[in-house]
Amino acid sequence: MPPIKVKMLETEGGKGGAKAAPSKRPRAQTRIQREKQEVILEAALDVFSREGFRGATIDQIAEAAGMSKPNLLYYFPRKEEIYQRLLAEMLDIWLAPLREIDSVGDPVPELRSYLRRKLEMSRDYPRQSRLFANEMLQGAPRVLEMLETDLKALVDDKAKVIEGWMDAGKIVRTDPYHLIFSIWATTQHYADFDVQVRAVLGKDRGGEGRFEDAARFLENLFLHGLLPK
Amino acid sequence: MPPIKVKMLETEGGKGGAKAAPSKRPRAQTRIQREKQEVILEAALDVFSREGFRGATIDQIAEAAGMSKPNLLYYFPRKEEIYQRLLAEMLDIWLAPLREIDSVGDPVPELRSYLRRKLEMSRDYPRQSRLFANEMLQGAPRVLEMLETDLKALVDDKAKVIEGWMDAGKIVRTDPYHLIFSIWATTQHYADFDVQVRAVLGKDRGGEGRFEDAARFLENLFLHGLLPK
DNA sequence: CAGAAATTTGACCAGTTGGAAAAAACGTTA
DNA sequence: TAACGTTTTTTCCAACTGGTCAAATTTCTG
Incomplete structure (x- = not known):
């Protein structure tokens, strides 16, 4: 049975990470990418589950993940994307x-x-x-x-x-x-x-x-x- | 049995309405005050129950109540106060x-x-x-x-x-x-x-x-x- | 109806929010 | 170690947020 799909917005396939290298085929994920994404999702789960989507802020998540907001946005360009994941x-x-x-x-x-x-x-x-x-x-x-x-x-x-x-x-x-x-x-x-x-x-x-x-x-x-x- | 009390902040007794007339004993509530407060609470219930406290905005509540934000704030000076009520x-x-x-x-x-x-x-x-x-x-x-x-x-x-x-x-x-x-x-x-x-x-x-x-x-x-x- | 009180409005403000852009720092590998 | 791609930081912004304030308007009362 295939995993449930949440309707993704135009997320470019949801394969977060490096800002869409123009027209080059995407490289495999870095170790750092995998690790940080994990940390972010973990932190986001904390915040979203308490505050709901609207109530949660990227700043809160970033702080809980121990990184700066722009840094977090480097891995997940949209708040919505983290939530949907x-x-x-x-x-x-x-x-x-x-x-x-x-x-x-x-x-x-x-x-x-x-x-x-x-x-x-x-x-x-x-x-x-x-x-x-x-x-x-x-x-x-x-x-x-x-x-x-x-x-x-x-x-x-x-x-x-x-x-x-x-x-x-x-x-x-x-x-x-x-x-x-x-x-x-x-x-x-x-x-x-x-x-x-x-x-x-x-x-x-x-x-x-x-x-x-x-x-x-x-x-x-x-x-x-x-x-x- | 007394009604449950939610810890009120310094809400001046929670008796919302006209901006604290200085040192004069507060007048009885107007008809308009009672009506509008009811409309506001009704609208706020809609919004808060969907979005939670943080996710809800005064603007949303005001719109749902059919009045302007400052007008709403005339009846309930704090968002927190509406929620606690x-x-x-x-x-x-x-x-x-x-x-x-x-x-x-x-x-x-x-x-x-x-x-x-x-x-x-x-x-x-x-x-x-x-x-x-x-x-x-x-x-x-x-x-x-x-x-x-x-x-x-x-x-x-x-x-x-x-x-x-x-x-x-x-x-x-x-x-x-x-x-x-x-x-x-x-x-x-x-x-x-x-x-x-x-x-x-x-x-x-x-x-x-x-x-x-x-x-x-x-x-x-x-x-x-x-x-x- | 006049005057006072109550209500509503519009302009405004400081802090927060999601996010963009570019430059700087870092890591890796030839 | 030079060069390149990756990661991080700094700076910035426009929209939104909760809330203030004074002026304008409406409602009530004598």
């Missing part, structure tokens, strides 16, 4: 677990594993999650199209898988779309609303253990619900 | 359903009613929800303190209620904090990720009916889980 990268990471849901598998291990994976993403890539959340809050101006095509197709497909499980009587008959939404919501909550979760749990329970607790709770919730049998 | 207002609305959870009630109707109320908030006040989400993504700089005190206290209290239900054997023994988180997450998802939900559901299922579907799904999920008995 991060967004595309994020979408790939983000969708991987859903893609892995297997139609031949049994629902219990499949769902359990999907929950676990999504929760791990919130733990290991919280900034990516917040970047995406920021984009959603703004109405997804850059990814709406891909949500309506690629994502919808993928979810349609997995909804079919879930319906197969229902037909086989392996899980209760319910709405597969809202099931997927609720898994997304509950797991991403631990990245997007991390401050709140930590504030409410307090110092003693707000440590890294909270992800273990969350995993246990969510597994029980999704499999058994709250009512005793 | 909206945030405080939001927190009150947002916490009301949680406050209503009753210790004497039976868990099934109580939880069902809490879910329904929270989902109604996402349907009826989606911008407020997104405003709050934006603030969380930024690390809650303006409300962290109140999350750690007021909100934590409230949740601690309600967690006790839920534990009471467990002691009585009325619901399964589980983590009450993560239960509350999961209710927040699943319901707010329909406001904060509205674009995505609609994109995935598509034109036919993305209408207002999605809230009905979500309510039915969530009720079943929380009460019974996915596995057949």
